[in-house]
Amino acid sequence: MKKGMNTPTVRWPDSLWAAVTPGGPDLPELVGCREADVIVIGGGFTGLSTALHLREAGVDVAVVEAMEPGWGASGRNNGQVIPTLSRPDPDDIVTKHGAAGERFVALLRDSAATLFDVARRYEVAAEQEQTGWVQPVHSPGRIRIAERRVRQWSKFGAPVELLSRDQVRDMLGSDAWFGGFWNRSGGHINPLALSRGLARAALEKGTRIFARSPALRFERRNNRWVVSTAKGEINGRALVVATNAYSGEFSKSLVSDIAREVMPVLSWQMATQPLSDNVRKTIIPGRQAMSDTHGELYFARYDARHRLVTGGAVIGPGNKAERIKARVTERLQRLWPQIGEVSFDYVWNGYVGMTTDFLPRIHRLGPDAYGWTGCNGRAVALSIALGSELSKAVRGVPESDLALPFTAPLPIPAHGLLRRLAPMMLLVYRRRDAREIG
Numbered sequence: 001m002k003k004g005m006n007t008p009t010v011r012w013p014d015s016l017w018a019a020v021t022p023g024g025p026d027l028p029e030l031v032g033c034r035e036a037d038v039i040v041i042g043g044g045f046t047g048l049s050t051a052l053h054l055r056e057a058g059v060d061v062a063v064v065e066a067m068e069p070g071w072g073a074s075g076r077n078n079g080q081v082i083p084t085l086s087r088p089d090p091d092d093i094v095t096k097h098g099a100a101g102e103r104f105v106a107l108l109r110d111s112a113a114t115l116f117d118v119a120r121r122y123e124v125a126a127e128q129e130q131t132g133w134v135q136p137v138h139s140p141g142r143i144r145i146a147e148r149r150v151r152q153w154s155k156f157g158a159p160v161e162l163l164s165r166d167q168v169r170d171m172l173g174s175d176a177w178f179g180g181f182w183n184r185s186g187g188h189i190n191p192l193a194l195s196r197g198l199a200r201a202a203l204e205k206g207t208r209i210f211a212r213s214p215a216l217r218f219e220r221r222n223n224r225w226v227v228s229t230a231k232g233e234i235n236g237r238a239l240v241v242a243t244n245a246y247s248g249e250f251s252k253s254l255v256s257d258i259a260r261e262v263m264p265v266l267s268w269q270m271a272t273q274p275l276s277d278n279v280r281k282t283i284i285p286g287r288q289a290m291s292d293t294h295g296e297l298y299f300a301r302y303d304a305r306h307r308l309v310t311g312g313a314v315i316g317p318g319n320k321a322e323r324i325k326a327r328v329t330e331r332l333q334r335l336w337p338q339i340g341e342v343s344f345d346y347v348w349n350g351y352v353g354m355t356t357d358f359l360p361r362i363h364r365l366g367p368d369a370y371g372w373t374g375c376n377g378r379a380v381a382l383s384i385a386l387g388s389e390l391s392k393a394v395r396g397v398p399e400s401d402l403a404l405p406f407t408a409p410l411p412i413p414a415h416g417l418l419r420r421l422a423p424m425m426l427l428v429y430r431r432r433d434a435r436e437i438g
């Protein structure tokens, strides 16, 4: 053990999920020298799903997590289970990645079903509701976005439908939208409960999970991967780096190329007081998950205690938590005047890793080593599904059978400067949102 290296203190965000979710399993730190066939760095959905799928195939696997399972994006997101990317549609993906792109689209199409199936098989109680996901359009011209999505996803056999303005009004209880895109396989979950449930399932299957053990670096030694932490190291044949938008959080040099491929943008999440039965009858009565076409996204879903879980973004000086509360209160009352007084019992935030083209980046990092980043705020379902594919990759399934469109890491130039400027993109989004599309 190196002198002066303390165990990191785990501070959970002040989130609804941290308040209502039973604690996770007790986990050891990584101390001394260990060995595994496969090492996974990062204990979010990607890392835990990779480990679980590897154990299903009987592979020896250890997860090294900087804090606790679900501490990153996986435990603090909105919990919407969405089987699409944020902007690119199937044709964009196939044009860019060819046959691998087609396999990736199929993975994405099935990703929500995969998540609900994993939760069911491992009896994970994550407040899951497969009520569908709706993307209402916020201007008449944007119905073309929904039409295109329905056309392209239908070609791939996804359970999608175009909704008229009346259908969206009935589904969401608001006149604010002009129709929409509907995918029946989506829904929502308590994401921290899913993270902790996956960790428990992975442990029960024989995965070793080390917590409070930030990986400082990994390197190749004697044809093995060696991952070092402050108090120990672990070597393995194969490696999966599943640190995503939190890649630069604990070690700037762990995967600096990957960390610089995305702009980590702070997304605010908040949960209202529980809404009364009467109000709920008129606001998203079918309890679907909803995120619309605004660049400054409008999104909402209920939790199991009938709170509306929503959020937004703010820029500039001042108390951001107070400003986001005022902004989102005004929005909710505009969308649903029947909601009346709004108060927020929980307000928290987390980093979303945005890429310049809204496509994820999936990489081979060396012999039997893989990683990905670039969730663009849409990868609750995808990260679970990717875990299954990454587990196949480390088991030697040929690339031609994998739904993994690999690219070489491509850091964004002047990343440090652009990261400081990235929040200003919100102003660009607001201008675009106010304009009709051509």
Ligand SMILES: Cc1cc2nc3c(=O)[nH]c(=O)nc-3n(C[C@H](O)[C@H](O)[C@H](O)COP(=O)(O)OP(=O)(O)OC[C@H]3O[C@@H](n4cnc5c(N)ncnc54)[C@H](O)[C@@H]3O)c2cc1C
Residues within 6 Å of the ligand: 041, 042, 043, 044, 045, 046, 047, 064, 065, 066, 067, 068, 069, 070, 071, 072, 073, 074, 075, 076, 077, 078, 079, 080, 081, 082, 213, 214, 215, 216, 242, 243, 244, 245, 246, 247, 248, 249, 250, 251, 254, 267, 268, 269, 349, 350, 351, 352, 375, 376, 377, 378, 379, 380, 381, 383
């Ligand atoms: C606020 C917010 C809202 C979102 N809402 C939605 C949504 O509603 N629907 C949707 O589809 N997507 C949403 N997303 C995106 C979604 O949460 C992510 O795509 C998904 O959780 C990514 O999972 P992951 O396992 O790849 O990454 P993470 O969950 O971030 O896991 C990475 C893990 O790596 C660990 N780590 C980092 N560095 C090290 C290190 N050096 N050593 C060891 N461990 C390390 C971190 O502690 C973390 O636990 C949202 C994201 C955020 C932040």
